[in-house]
Amino acid sequence: MADPSDPLSRRRSLGLLLGGGSSLLLGGCALNGWSETVGEATQPLNERIEALLQGKRRLPEFRRSQVEPAALLVNSFNGTPEMAPGSYRLAVNGVVSRPLQLDLATLAALPQQECVIRHVCVEGWAAIVAWSGPRLADVLALAGPSPLGAYLAIRSADQYFETWDLASALHPQTLLATHMNGAPLPLANGAPVRLASPIKLGYKQSKWVTGLELITGLGERLGTWEDKGYEWFAGL
């Protein structure tokens, strides 16, 4: 049934097909060097779509009975820092009218909220966790934020660094969590204060938070992992 008029080009075309497919498979290493370029070319559009999709609305939550304590793994880029709850202060500064140093009692006196959400790690695992504490928006409001503030820089006791877009920081389910699954936050999970939110990947949710700085623009550093190549918006 095959037309015998030009067997060479036919044979060559099949060879090209098979050779092309396998070299793509084996040539993965050669393409690895292009990863960052490919990411930089497409991430701005992806991030814009993510932000549009996110909106400001509250997301549905899970029931307390659905919490999966064993599924929550502990990640840290630099071990676990020593924290002294008694002398703990949360600095809130930047473009605000009243820079603050908040102690844990002040945070506990703010309205407390519990969010039972899926905590999703960039690595691929996820766990349903009940976080509770004051809303990040309420804490920022205490400091009198300037309308020029567009981003939030978050510093941690272990030198972890993050930056968030303000809309995500002010989301009604973004918390400064002090409790996890109904008990005080364990040190390994970020005690005494960590970020918790259903709308961001785990690496955005800094543990051992000690400083919030409202800034007007992003600087050189986007975040500990972002500077190594992770996406900045990291929306869920």
Next chain:
Amino acid sequence: MIATSPSPARGPSPIWTRAFHGFNLLLLLLMAASGLEIYNANPVFGGREGATVPEMFTLGGWLAGGRDWHFAVMGLYAANLGLWIGLLLRRRHRRLAGSGDLDTLRASVSPPRRRLASHRITYTLMLIVLAFSLITGLAMYKPAQLGWLVSLFAFAEPAGHSSWQTLRVCHLATIPVMGLLVVAHVVLSWRVGGLRLLRAMVL
């Protein structure tokens, strides 16, 4: 004027079918390889202690690189597949498998007819599996905004498997399933149309 053949089934596949087909093959290889790189950051089976995929089959170099490729290609892959399926349904839906092909498999004893029916079922199934990979991928990409999509995968919860784990298994399963279907597809194309059909699709 030369009269054109009234039977479109005999001519080579239109250029758009071949273009979508070739582009899909390329994008699929990139998606699978970068997906396996992401897999290695936390194996679906076994978690941190789980076995990883050999580096030879991965693309990206590390997790962020794998994600760079996976999320760079996903839009193209979705657009290509969506347009292709849309056009096939509008213009060439008679070439897609239907209940007639299942009847053929049940009733016909003619090997060529059975092969043709199997061939049509195989490639139609491939399009369905690819669409499924998109849906499961989208659910994992935006599990908070598209929480309802994740909750569709809660069917294994009575057996102790979270909807998230079920979703991960389903998304990963599209790779081995497509692998088997590709083998069947190539073999059946060869038996049905020989080199002419293979060439008509690839070039």
